[in-house]
Amino acid sequence: MAAVMFVWAIFRQLFPDEFQRDVRKYGKKVVSYVYPYVEITFHEYQGDSLFERSKAFVSIELYLSSNSSNRAKRLKANVVKNCESVVLSMDDYEEVTDEFKGIKIWWTSSKSIPQQRALFSYRGDEEKRYYRLTCKREHRDIITKNYLQHVLDEGKAIAVKTRQRKLYTNNKSENWSGSKRTIWSHIIFEHPSTFDTLAMHPKKKKDILDDLMMFSKSKDYYKKVGKSWKRGYLLYGPPGTGKSSMIAAMANLLEYDIYDLELTSVKDNTDLRKLLIDTSSKSIIVIEDIDCSLDLTGQRKEKKEESKEEEKDPVSKKVEEEKDKKSNGSEVTLSGLLNFIDGLWSACGSERLIVFTTNFLEKLDPALIRRGRMDKHIELSYCCFETFKVLAKNYLDLESHELFSTISRLLEETNMTPADVAENLMPKSFEDNAVGLKNPINPTNAASCLNKLIESLENAKEEARMKAEKEARIKAQEEAAKTIEKNEEKVQDTDAKLGDGEGKRADQDTDKVQFTDAKENGVTTA
Ligand SMILES: Nc1ncnc2c1ncn2[C@@H]1O[C@H](COP(=O)(O)OP(=O)(O)OP(=O)(O)O)[C@@H](O)[C@H]1O
C-alpha cells in the first residue's frame, strides 16, 4: 500500500493535470470492462434548478428512510408534522441493501465536497449530496425499467402521507423578489373542520362528498375529454353558514394545500398569473367574498346602463374597465380573473380546486360563475332541522330529545345561521359535569343548551316579527307620503292650468255660447 501511495504521489507531482485526467479516464474504461456492476447516481440538485431539490432525490430519500432505515447503522432524524413523528433517513456515507423480485440492490448516500469554498458561496459551491444505486450488470434492465419506477412511486406516496399541509396567502405585489417564498407566505394548515363536523342536509353533503371523491380519482377522465384537471366550486349563502368551514373540510378530506388569494393585494393581471404559476398541484385556490374583493362585479351591467355605445363596442368597454381598476389601486380586471380560472395558464399544474365564496350571488357577473368556470354551485343556507341534528350530535352527543320537536318548529318559523345555533349549543359550564372536567357534555348541560337555543330562537322570531312590522309601518308611511305628494302635485297642476286658462277662457266664452246653441239645436260641430 505504501509503495502504491508513494508512486501515486510521485505521479501527481511529475505529470501535468491533463495527462492525469487521461490516465484516470482510460483507467476507468479498463476497469469497466471487468467491473460486474452498474452504478446510477441521483444528485440532490440538478441542472438549472439550484434552489429546488430534485424530485427523484426526495422520493428516494423517503423510500429509503421507510424501507431501509432499520438496516442502516447511522441515521439522520427529521421531525415532521409539528413534532408528532420522527422520520429517519440514512446518514452520509452509509450503505443499505434492498431487494426487488429477488435482486439485490445497494444504495449508498454520499456527498461531493468542493475543493475550494468561495467566500460568498451560493448553492452551487456547497456540498452536493447524492444517492448511488449499485446493481449487477445483468439486472440493469429490470432495475431501470421497473425498480426505479417502484421507488419513485413509493417515495411519492410516503411524501403525501407525511407532508405537512400548508395554508398560503399572497404577499403584496410590491414586496415580491422573484422566488416562491416572497410571492406566497405560508403557515402549517391545521383546521379541525371535517365533513363529519360540518352541519348540512345529509343528502346535500353526500352529493358534495361524492363529487369531490370523483374529482380526485378522475385524472384519466379529464385527460380523455381534453380538460385540465381542475374544478370550480362556488359557495354562497349568508354569513356564518359554513362556507369557510366547508373549504377547510374539503382540504382535510382530499389532503390538499390551501392558497387563500387576496385579490386586493395583487397589482395586475400579470401578477395574478405569476401567483397561479407558483401554486402547486393538489391544492385549493380560494377567493373569499369575491363580491367584495374588487369591484369586478356588476361592471358590465353598469356600463350597459351608462352608455349604449359601449355595449356595441367591446374594446372601449374593456379600456373603461381597466381605467376603473387603476383608480382602485389594483388593476386586476374581470377578464384577468376569468383567464386566471380557465385560460391557457390555468392548465399548468393539475388536481386543483378553485373555490369562490360570496354572500350575494346576484352581485356576481354571470360570466364569472358560469358552468365550466364554477362547475358546482353550493348554497349554504340558514339552519334547518336536519342541519341542527348534525350540530346536536357533534356538540351534545344527542340523537334525539324531547325538545327537538319545539326546536324543529321554531327553525321553520325563523332564520338562524348554523354559527348562531352552534354558539348556543356550546356548554357554558364545565363544573356541572359528573364524569370529569374534560367532557362537558352531560344530560343537564344538554338540556340547558337546548333550552338556551329555544330561547334564542324565540327571541330571533320576535325580533324578526318586530322588524317586519317596523318595515311595514315605514313602507305604509312612505306610501302615504307619496300619495299626499302626488295629490298636492295634481292640485298644483290644476291650479297652474286654471291660472293659464284665465285669459283663454275669456276668448273661448263666445265659442262656448255658440257651441251650446248649436247643441241645443241638435247640430254637432267638430
Ligand atoms: N354548517 C356548519 N356546520 C358546522 N359549523 C358551522 C356551520 N356553519 C357555521 N358553523 C360554525 O360557525 C363558525 C363560522 O362559520 P364560517 O366561518 O364557516 O362561516 P362563513 O359562511 O364562512 O361566514 P362568512 O360569510 O362570514 O365568511 C364556524 O367556526 C363554525 O364553528
Ligand SMILES: [Mg+2]
Ligand atoms: Mg367565511
